[in-house]
Amino acid sequence: MNFDELAAASILLEPHNKPELQRMLLTITVFSQKETVPVKARELALEIKGVLEKLASGLLEDFETKMLAVGRGLASIKEMMENPGNTPVLTGPVAPMASEKIVKPATAAAPPLIDLEVLTEFLNEAQDHFQVVEANLLSLENNPEDMELINGVFRAFHSTKSMAGFIGLTEAAELAHKAERFICHARNRELKLVGNYADLALEASDALKAMISMMKDYQDGPLPLPPENLGEVLQKLDALENELTGGAPVTPEKKVCAPVEIIRPPVELCPLPVAETSEKTVAEAADFSKNKNDAKQADATVRISTRRLDKLIDMVGELVITNSMVVQNEYVQSETDAQLTGNVMQLDKIARELQDLGVSMRMIPLKSTFQKVERLVRDLSRKIGKPVNFKVEGEDTEIDRGLVESLSDPLVHMVRNAVDHGLETPAERIAKGKSPEGQLLLRAYHRAGNVILELKDDGRGLDREKIIAKALKNGLISDGAGLEEKEVFDFIFKPGFSTAEKVTEVSGRGVGMDVVRRSIESMNGKVEVSSWKDQGTLFSLRIPLTLAIIDGLLIKVAQHEYLVSTLAVKAALRPEENQVVTLKGQGEMLRFRDTFLPVFRLHQLFQLPAARQEPTEAMLLVVEHENEMCALMADDLLGQQQVVIKSMGMDMKKMEYISGAAILGDGRIRLIIDVAGIMNLACTQPYKEQGFQVIRPCTPADLVAC
Secondary structure, rough: HHHHHHHHHHHOOOOOOOHHHHHHHHHHHHHHOOOOOOOOHHHHHHHHHHHHHHHHHOOOOHHHHHHHHHHHHHHHHHHHHHHOOOOOOOOOOOHHHHOOOOOOOOOOOOOOOOOHHHHHHHHHHHHHHHHHHHHHHHHHHHOOHHHHHHHHHHHHHHHHHHHHHHHHOOOHHHHHHHHHHHHHHHHOHHHOOHHHHHHHHHHHHHHHHHHHHHHHHOOOOOOOOOOOOOOHHHHHHHHHHHHHOEEEOOOOOOOOOOOOOOOOOOOOOOOOOOOOOOOOHHHHHHHHHHHHHHHEEEOOOOOOOHHHHHHHHHHHHHHHHHHHHOOHHHHHHOOOOOOOHHHHHHHHHHHHHHHHHHHHHEEEHHHHHHHHHHHHHHHHHHHHHOOEEEEEOOOOOOOEEEHHHHHHHHHHHHHHHHHHHHOOHHHHHOOOOOOOEEEEEEEEEOOOOEEEEEEEEEOOOOOOHHHHHHHOOOOOOOOOOOHHHHHHHHHHOOOOOOOOOOOOOOOOOOOOHHHHHHHHHHHOEEEEEEOOOOOOEEEEEEOOOOOOOEEEEEEEEEOEEEEEEEEOOEEOOOOOHHHHEEEEEEEEEEOOOOOEEEEEEEHHHHHOOOOOOOOHOOEEEEEEOEEEEEEEEEEEEEEEEEEEEEEEOOOOOOOOOOOEEEEEEEEEEEEOOHHEEEEEHHHOOEEEHHOOOOOOOOOOHHHHHH
């Protein structure tokens, strides 16, 4: 007898499925009559049999609660059969079976039979269900009649209830059950999931999420206590249920929710009587076929632990290194055997394909992150009374898995500021000739090996004069005259800097935007801001696409070798004499495609002697960062390699102009040049040791003027 299948069938069983209930009753009856079954297991089986008989006869109400208890009882029987000498201490299927309601335990005692593997699976599935609930509820506010969205919310609560009951999480099962009945009324078109109803559904989802998230650290012993607002949420659901049903409990004779469509694996059962074919059964068959195809597509994905995934990606990185060692081996390169050469080329091809696959496996879409932001905007909008039309673009844009979590805090701070300070009140917007509803856009896209995230509002914009006044007051500057717009807007990223006239629950404390900058820079990214008075503000975040494997150019500077990411390099050339000119008092410039770029000597930057002094004898790398370019002067270009980025440790993370380290094909370790850091130096500040000032790219007309 397979207790796992029977227990799973019990929690998925619907009240109308009498044949399946009869089959389960027959199986339990046969089992309870076997003399080889331990006494305790037989007694429990007889109790389960009695409950199933009453359910089959319609003598017991609250079918789902009783079946949850049956599932727990079957799990206990399985434990008794597998470990006869270890009789489990039951949380007790008896009380839930005999009573009319789910009985709350006096304490949060843990069911001792929770299987950690099953618990982990449940936690992962529950997170998916919560995402579905939140996404569908947010979509329903714009399209409240969409039954597919409503059914998705219902199925999520139903599945959570079933699994929570199966593993003994009584409070979670009760909350999910009441939330499910609440959604039933929406399925029956008795209410629309908008406004306060949507708030209640989201509150129930949040409470469930909090309860189940507490289980992540569960190993043994008492379960975590439920969240403080659990009782309040349950009371709201009960009050609504009483209001909708006239204070009477829902009985089989009353209008109840339609059964959930569930795809089960085929089971050999006795032939069932065939009902007359009707249009309804044909439609149900079509829906079943559609759901079956959807189930097949869902089966195409496999859930694995992040630890295993990280291990696989690390091994792919080691394979890339080893492959480079083989390909660059002197013996292999000098070998004339055609077959060996072909095998090495095939190995190199496979290694590169695995590298691409490894990088893609690290990438996940930003959809879940954007969904959290959408929920935040909704809650803030209702809390402070500012209607907001929030739109997202590029939610399928993928980014390295290791960066997704780090993006959450920066986006939260930016959105809070945009809604609370950036967007005006409806009255202010109408006075300015704007729509009373504020516009907020969150966009993501790929560009040049980076992910760009933009948050744009159509609000009041940043107040330049107010920012300068605050900077003067805080002693950040002594004179505000002559400051460029970028320099002024940079002040909002200073710790404790805020121009808000009053502190609210949402923002205004001056501890937000500095967190944004620190978080983005810790990911080797950059944050920029542009603003227009009474037109809005645009925040742009630029973050590297991946942190794992890159293609790099190996260059020589004096006696040292460095790597430069190929994504930053626009061109590499050995210039002619007429291509390099000196601007009086300003420095060397490279003539490149009808413009002039500042030349930056790497050997002077890194203070390395014995380097080539003449640009015409050296190599110039034209590099680009955020639409600005300059030329980096190196002694020689040694080639291109695929390298695995390695952590340098906390002690070396603050090295100027170095973004990381990598292992070459021959096993040597080389530093990766931070093009962004050099560009900031090259384009914004004097480099006095060189005796001239490096300036921004200029045109031939600028040179003539000089």
